[in-house]
Amino acid sequence: MNFEFTEEQGMLRDSVARFVQDSYDFDTRRKIAASDEGMSRENWQTFAELGWLSVPFAESHGGFGGGPVDTLVMMEEFGKGIVLEPYLATVLLFGGLLQRGGSVEQQAELIPRIIEGSCLGAFAYLERQSRHVITDIKTTAAVQGDQLVLNGEKVVVFNGASADQLIVAARSSGEQSDEDGITLVLVPADAAGVERTAYRMMDGQVVANITFNDVRVPVSDIVGEAGEGCAVMSPVITRANVALAAEALGIMGQLNAKTLEYTKTRKQFDVPIGSFQALQHRMVDTFMAYEQVKSLLYRAVCELDGEGDDAAACVHALKVLVDRNGKKIFGEAIQLHGGMGITDELDIGHYAKRLMMINTTFGNGDYHQAKFNELRYSA
């Protein structure tokens, strides 16, 4: 039993931490968030040069062959800087789907391009009616000869406006919310019939609604088996959820640290407000809330890494705790910062807003608690 990171993982962590510290201060981030794409392509090239884009990919494709723990250490550091560049969308989702379900040809063509930073990707899975049930899909993929014809609309596609390539979850058979009958399709973002409408979210990222009007791609662009898309996307999303929890942990750590620091310097009634027991106990509560998330994250990562039987339940539990404790931590951070806590000028609100977006991604706390209960308490 050990909770240590390997030397390689430590180096990876230090490398991301150094970047965040040296090149991603809050003002820099603010400028990136205000740019057209809501992220920096220059930074993306740096990520490629530092090898970060290769981490989860197999060595046979030029990757680092990393596992969930490697992703964890990076995402936690990204969280500390609320990094905007589309690591989740391009590497973990788009790349993750290719790595798990892509054909030899698809992998050979696209993974090296992701790694060198020349291909930005996105996973278009949500629709207007989906909420947290991602198998609720109306977009259709119909076979016509050796082509697939896509029709429908995807919403809130992370990195959807900047992506060069999309993987679209479409329905090829079955009822609207069936797990069976979902087909994942690789679509170039500039294909005829693809229309993108970009907009900004509260955490600074630019997303897109994407419509598909008789978009035609060869059937060889299906990722995995036709109708079997769920089997490919489920494990990728499970891992993405753990990665998001790691990002959330980084954010929670920053919120707690910044709040603690503030209460040691901010004076009211001639004393630092941190000397008030009412505030001390609240900060102890948020400290414990943070430690509990960390423990459950480590548990989930160990389960995933060891392919344990309890991985699914652990990840549901983790999402529940990230939601609950995240809200508690950012709520206290804002409250203890007083009036400054509700300004745009201070970074606290920006950490809070990213945490809120994480909680809505791939199911909120209530959704995952219902799933957890189903696994645990339904015969």
Place this chain on the structure above:
Amino acid sequence: MDTSFAPEDLAFRDEVRAFFAEAYDSELQARLNNLETFKEAVIDWQKRLYRKGWIAPGWPKEYGGTGWNATQKFIYETERSAAGIRDVIPFGLNMVGPVIYAFGNEEQKARFLPGILQSDDWWCQGYSEPGAGSDLASLKTRAVREGDEYVVTGAKIWTSYAQYADWIFCLVRTSNEGKKQNGISFLLIDMKSPGIKVNPIVSIDNHHSLNEVEFNEVRVPVANLIGEQDKGWTYAKALLAHERTAIAGVADSKRSLAETRAFAEREVNGGKSLLSDPLFQKRLSDIEIELMALEFTELRVLATVAAGGAPGAESSMLKIKGTEMQQAVQELRMEVAAYYQGVLPNDLTPEQLGHGFGSQARQTYMYGRASTIYGGSNEVQKNIIAKAVLGL
């Protein structure tokens, strides 16, 4: 990062299971559950553990410990809880024993440790006083040196099982100079000494396990002083961190929650199993999810200790969260028992009564209120974390 069990760990787990299955027999369990035979049954059980060599997993091997690593200790605790076996009575084995081997002299070690390991001496803890609870250092029981003896006068309170005890370890005031933490000494006192009087306190669960212990000019040999006079606070503090870690009881809460779930599955509400009620499921998983996290928080602390660190302020967090979880499970079990939660102990069978666990749920819930108060109240633990971890 890896928490999977190696083959030798799994073999160890099987050995622990096999031993518990054989040694913790139904005859012994019946005696443990009977108030009349409780004391001798506890001693019997602890002697079985002693003969197996497993009585003191937390002690260094040279003093009679097991030499287990953190994983083995975790497995042992988990299996003990899973088998429904209560932890050993902590006062000798988990509390005064470690103080004696860490701070006592050779003569004291030779004199007291065997009796603790073999459960021949029943110990109780003399810390809290009528005027000193969470503010432990304000204690007033005084010990005045007269030749080769201390003369002890004062009172201790909330003393669990003092009515059974052969010995009491006490914090006493030997000086009023300087800070109140200075001037406290750590004394071992024979409960048969003239001048000691034990007054029972019946607690909110209708049971008698707590007592007030009065000391009226009790004469204690100076040879029973641990370490140096006036330095007792240092020794007690080292012990408190261990005590808090032990109080967390994560494995016991897990078992207790599993039992509660099993009870709920059998309870019928409007023709359906209570376990299928979504609101009940939510309450259950609120606890289960926190416990899943807390189990790993405990493992992380264990791993730190195994790597040579001491359980510091993290033990305060374990105490707070652990006792909160215990109470959450106890409360949920009361909900499952519905109106049967009000049943007082009686001689009726579950068949006659119509229900099996209401009285036990009530007793555990009621006495469970103590856990957030003892060992330093949870509010005091928060003060400790604020100071030691947050630097406030």
